[in-house]
Amino acid sequence: MPHVITQSCCSDGSCVYACPVNCIHPTPDEPGFATAEMLYVDPDACVDCGACVSACPVGAIVPDTKLVAEQLPFIELNAAFYPDRQGKKLPPTSKLAPVPPAPEIQRHGMPLTVAIVGSGPAAMYAADELLTQHGVRVNVFEKLPTPYGLVRAGVAPDHQHTKQVTRLFDRIADQPGFQFFLNVTIGKHLSHAELLAHHHAVLYAVGAPNDRRLEIEGMDRPGVHTATELVAWYNGHPDFTDLPVDLSAQRVVIIGNGNVALDVARILTADPDDLAGTDIADHALAALRESKVREVVIAARRGPADSAFTLPELIGLTAHRLVVLDAADRDLVTADLAGEHDALTRNKLDILATLGDAAEPAPAGAHRIRLAYRLTPARVIGDDAVTAVEFVRTGTDEVCRVDAGLLATSIGYHGKAVADLPFDAAAGVVPNDDGRVTGAPGSYVAGWIKRGPTGFIGTNKTCAQHTVHQLVEDFNAGVLTDPAESRGALERLVAQRQPELVDLHGWHAINAAEIARGDGIRPRDKFTRVNAMLAVAAMAPRPTLRDKLRAALRV
The missing domain is CATH 3.40.50.720 (NAD(P)-binding Rossmann-like Domain)
Incomplete structure (x- = not known):
């Protein structure tokens, strides 16, 4: 029974060193580690010891018999990383992944x-x-x-x-x-x-x-944000608690299609009752309960084969959301499938080819996400607020307009x-x-x-x-x-x-108070104001002189 990595994991690498048969790759010393979308368990080499489960800091590894329906695609995804052995079982090995040596301090005297x-x-x-x-x-x-x-x-x-x-x-x-x-x-x-x-x-x-900024007309309009700002807003960052997020229109446009864009689209189309069990900020949850948004359009300059999101994130998105393409974008997917691509890109294209038709109406009250390709942003339309985004079909002079009441850009960081x-x-x-x-x-x-x-x-x-x-x-x-x-x-x-x-004592107090505010229903209920955090931190028990002396002796 092999174990399976079931998400776009954190790539911490602890599972690699814990595995007694070196069956999780790429390892941190292998060339592909820095660019890999996730790590992969070799199903033929895995001996089902569970050491990786304990080592994983984000709970991403699960036995294949305990996967839920939406996690099943990860069985094939893990296996696809490894070469086709034509049915031959790979024998377990005692070889361990090389653990990088700790830096050894050789100079004596004053501690570093x-x-x-x-x-x-x-x-x-x-x-x-x-x-x-x-x-x-x-x-x-x-x-x-x-x-x-x-x-x-x-x-x-x-x-x-x-x-x-x-x-x-x-x-x-x-x-x-x-x-x-x-x-x-x-x-x-x-x-x-x-x-x-x-x-x-x-x-x-x-x-x-810092966010990379689009240099087009209308970016100063109310209702234009960066995806990073929206992420900070719904995550309760104190600098963005008062961000004026208007969700009164039925459509939102996100420019850029990396993982952050998918995150924002997923949250804006989520059932607020599902989010109520997370650590989303209270002000964001309240806004989402009143939201009129029914469609999020994720627009990219390039074609489907160049999609910036990772395959695990696409699998997760399509398992829980109605994701659609219009006819022109479906043709682009079909054209890209006819070309030569690496395995990850081909897997993305295979999933895109199965998406629903944007021409079909969504079920009553349902949300949907539309992936749109070869759209180069030209200008933001609207006076007092965003009403639409104008694009040019990449490589042509064709202009198209997408009505929307909110625009988020997700084109990278600086x-x-x-x-x-x-x-x-x-x-x-x-x-x-x-x-x-x-x-x-x-x-x-x-x-x-x-x-x-x-x-x-x-x-x-x-x-x-x-x-x-x-x-x-x-x-x-x-x-x-x-x-x-x-x-x-x-x-x-x-x-x-x-x-x-x-x-550290102040942070422990803030952490404990947020968890207590969650009342066992949410992992935590965050403080979103600095003054509230400071008030709780000020109440933290202070270390005694004995505590300080003990701490000094431990160093």
């Missing part, structure tokens, strides 16, 4: 102390890698009172399995030597130079927070310059050599600000490991300057600059 700016996956994986060594101290700085970045504010609320990776991050944060400085903004409360004065190194894992570090504005990254910031000794990067907005949650694990190895190598070589200030001096400075600092 690192500041990490950001608290998303890249930051937490970097902290975990550093803390494999005894005596290391890691201080994580985050501008919000809550940690974990896009896992908290970017993963769709109906993907609760993916959000379970925060349990792993909580275990990392509880390790000796780890300290949170939440609600602290670098560049406002502390400068880069001040971080360097208190640490051997500063590692930035700040992601790519990094933001970090104060006092060099920045490549075109690429949206901090220039670096495998994590070492160019021309800035003691400064490092990991995640999207290092490599650009590519990969999945777990891709950041390998990325962070590479950066940490460079950092430790520099520490061992004596390249990094010892901190000029004491550990206590840093805590006093932060408290002086930001009296509303939230530490």
Whole structure:
């Protein structure tokens, strides 16, 4: 009975190292890991031990006999990754996937102390890698009172399995030597130079927070948003709680067809009663209950074979939503099927070919999603609000209009310059050599600000490991300057600059309160206002002097 990976998994890689017969690929040391849409269990090599189930941080692995109907396509998807053995059973092997060695600290004396700016996956994986060594101290700085970045504010609320990776991050944060400085903004409360004065190194894992923008007429109209803004709105990010989302029209247009576009379309067409059992923000759930939206059009410049969404996300979407094509787009799918494509693209096209007909009316009261291809956006129509989006058929002069009351663009992300570090504005990254910031000794990067907005949650694990190895190598070589200030001096400075600092105890209080507010019906009921978070954090029990001494001795 082989196990099956059943979603666009986080690619954390923990399951790879847990498997005793090395049957999960691509492994982090294999070339395809960074670009793989997910990991795959070899059904012939799997020995049904279940080790991968325990290791997976997002609950994505299931025995094939326990799959529900919508998960059945993943049996073939896992098997298709492996070569056709013409019916020959692959014998189990004792070979293990190579576990990357931890960076070994060889320099004795002052313990390595690192500041990490950001608290998303890249930051937490970097902290975990550093803390494999005894005596290391890691201080994580985050501008919000809550940690974990896009896992908290970017993963769709109906993907609760993916959000379970925060349990792993909580275990990392509880390790000796780890300290949170939440609600602290670098560049406002502390400068880069001040971080360097208190640490051997500063590692930035700040992601790519800016959206790429369309340069067409009408983008300043009310009712035009980015998909990232909508995601943050329904996920309860405090900066987007008051976003004016108008769902009074029957149609929404999303430009771009990556996974984020599919997420937004799925949430806008969901049954609010189904979302009521998730951690969706209360204000978003209330708006969706009053929503008049019945169709979401996902428009892409290129053809079906170039669809940016991943195959697992398409499988998940079509299992739970009415997804349709019009006649012209169905012809494009048929034409693409006649060409040569890799297996993943062909599988996408096969699914697209089975979609419903947009000319057929949807059942009364039902929602639907229409995938539309070869549409290049030309302008947004409307005066006081969006009323339509005008497109040009890609490669032609044909103009077509799609009536809509809301437009969301989902065309990618772009990094933001970090104060006092060099920045490549075109690429949206901090220039670096495998994590070492160019021309800035003691400064490092990991995640999207290092490599650009590519990969999945777990891709950041390998990325962070590479950066940490460079950092430790520099520490061992004596390249990094010892901190000029004491550990206590840093805590006093932060408290002086930001009296509303939230530490690990404050985060534990916020986390516990949100879970309690969920009342066992929802995984959590999020606070969406910073003042509410701070009020709860302020009530957290403070560590005694004995607690502090014990913590210091554990490092």
